Amino acid sequence: MAFALSSYPVTYRAKYAGKVWTEEYLEKPHKTPAEEAAMGADAANALADSRNFYTDMPLVGYTTQYGLSCFEGLKALPQKDGGLAIFRPDRNAVRFNKSMIGLYMPGFPEDAFVRACVETVKRNVQLGFKLQYKAEWEKDSFMTADSIYIRPFTYAEGGIGVNISYEPWVVIVTTPVSSYFSAGKSEAVVTERIRATPKGTGWIKASSNYVISALAKHEAADAGFMECVFLDATHRKYVEEGSSCNIFFYLKSGELVTPELGDTILPGITRSSIIELAQDRGVKVSERQIAIDEVFAEAKECFVSGTAAGATPIESLSYKGKKAVFNDGKVGELTAEIRDTLKGIQYGSLPDTKGWMTRVV
CATH class of the missing domain: 3.30.470.10 (Aminotransferase class 4, branched-chain amino acid transferase, N-terminal domain)
Structure with a gap:
């Protein structure tokens, strides 16, 4: 489906x-x-x-x-x-x-x-x-x-x-x-394309924004990757988003980092929910710039978030011929905890203590 x-x-x-x-x-x-x-x-x-x-x-x-x-x-x-x-x-x-x-x-x-x-x-x-x-x-x-x-x-x-x-x-x-991402390997690659520019519409969920995302994800899929990741337009070194999702990195220091909001990044509802769930666990969460070099040197877990993605683990990220493998290619402990808690609340297998769910029937 x-x-x-x-x-x-x-x-x-x-x-x-x-x-x-x-x-x-x-x-x-x-x-x-x-x-x-x-x-x-x-x-x-x-x-x-x-x-x-x-x-x-x-x-x-x-x-x-x-x-x-x-x-x-x-x-x-x-x-x-x-x-x-x-x-x-x-x-x-x-x-x-x-x-x-x-x-x-x-x-x-x-x-x-x-x-x-x-x-x-x-x-x-x-x-x-x-x-x-x-x-x-x-x-x-x-x-x-x-x-x-x-x-x-x-x-x-x-x-x-x-x-x-x-x-x-x-x-x-x-x-x-059903599931947005297909089963199997969850490898990602940094795309050379630019999703959003300063003073543009990156912070708006504008239909036109997704043309570049669709092209970049298609190119990534043709190269054998599940997802693509965008860098910033100005410096071309800071991670911003996935093709249609926000992104998180759990560092060796115990800090969970997601790119800070600005006019080039969409303020995701799932993103803000994950920040809250991580903080509930006593995890230090930082919304800041994170360079691709820092990701390769310090990240031990990575996952993307969104309405479709939920909290989907990324096993590796490739950039200019190099590959960073997270948690030996397995789902990390924090990633799994956040994913399971988020999904549990959404599907009613865990109590909704946040008041996040609006009942239909």
């Missing part, structure tokens, strides 16, 4: 016009989940395609012509008690609002964002589109567990000239997903 587009039938849409947001829930073509599961590939693809079209939205506009859009990614996760809950939607709401304002769009109200995410998932559940918790997921710390991916995004009004969006749509779709 991974990240395949198999959207659930109920989607959310809001339009900004006359200085107000007008909301609606759209029920796209569907059958029962059992009937859809029994469909042949051609019929299933045709049904999926029919859910992915909105004939009343413009083809030519600032989103399709110039990539003027921003988005979010968050998950609704099956709970051990049989329910369903979303991980920290309030934080995604804050970031989405800031991203829109950063692109000079009207901001989307944070309470409306959370309400719409919950209600979209709930309406699909009422139609039977719901994932069930599986005890077998616990065996590999939920690394292959399923979840419902929630994708809110903006879509600009029609236009052909270079411009900003004054009356955008906000759309929310949901789709079932």
Whole structure:
């Protein structure tokens, strides 16, 4: 399943016009989940395609012509008690609002964002589109567990000239997903490409940012690596991010380091959660610049973080013909503790003492 587009039938849409947001829930073509599961590939693809079209939205506009859009990614996760809950939607709401304002769009109200995410998932559940918790997921710390991916995004009004969006749509779709990274080796490589530049949009979850990421990750995959890692644009020596995730290094000194936030690094919700979990364990966490040379000399564990990645260990990092292998290529103790705690809270196998989970059903 991974990240395949198999959207659930109920989607959310809001339009900004006359200085107000007008909301609606759209029920796209569907059958029962059992009937859809029994469909042949051609019929299933045709049904999926029919859910992915909105004939009343413009083809030519600032989103399709110039990539003027921003988005979010968050998950609704099956709970051990049989329910369903979303991980920290309030934080995604804050970031989405800031991203829109950063692109000079009207901001989307944070309470409306959370309400719409919950209600979209709930309406699909009422139609039977719901994932069930599986005890077998616990065996590999939920690394292959399923979840419902929630994708809110903006879509600009029609236009052909270079411009900003004054009356955008906000759309929310949901789709079932499994593990983001494929099983096997978790080797990474430093890419020569530049993800973000100072005074740019690196801190915004802008759609256009991910063009470079997609190219760099494709090149890394062609070279046999699972992931790519970006260095800073100015000095070309400080580690910044992975292709679509933040990154952490656990040093021999006992310090856990993640690159400090600025206008070139996305403020990840999973990133901030991991910082809190590590500090709860008495680990010294530093948000600072970390040079690639320091990584090669001092890092004993490495992992990437994000909504899709969770906390995924990186076994090695290659750079200019050299390779740093972390913890002899095995999952490190701290990495495993953080991953297991984070996933346990998300899937309800551990108590949510942080108040991070918003219940759907």
